Amino acid sequence: xxxxxxxxxxxxxxxxASELLExxxxxxxxxxxxxxxxxxRLALPHGLAPLQGANLAEAEARLDxxxxxxxxxxxxxxxxx
Numbered sequence: 001x002x003x004x005x006x007x008x009x010x011x012x013x014x015x016x017a018s019e020l021l022e023x024x025x026x027x028x029x030x031x032x033x034x035x036x037x038x039x040x041r042l043a044l045p046h047g048l049a050p051l052q053g054a055n056l057a058e059a060e061a062r063l064d065x066x067x068x069x070x071x072x073x074x075x076x077x078x079x080x081x
Contacts, residue, residue, distance in 0.1 A: 009068040021068040028060050 009024070011017045030037055032053065036044050048056065069077070 008074065009066070010071050010074045011068070012071060014070060017068040017070055017073075021066060024066065024068070025063055028056060028063065031056055032060060 009017070009020050011020055027037055027040070031040075031044075031048055034047060036047055067077075
């Protein structure tokens with residue numbers, strides 16, 4: 001059974017939203033390359049477990065589905081029919 005996680009990434013400006021999207025892609029790429037970014041070393045002291053790596057690789061293939069938006073854009077998506 002595949003586990004799906006939904007995350008809302010919301011910021012106040014379009015610039016911050018696009019930077020957030022870029023940072024997510026960067027962290028994913030670094031983790032898949034075997035590098036643990038400093039901010040994640042406490043949580044992943046030994047790197048990714050095999051299952052985590054497999055799940056992250058699957059998620060990387062779907063990063064184009066990730067939506068990082070402003071609070072206004074998020075609210076608009078909620079009220080749009």
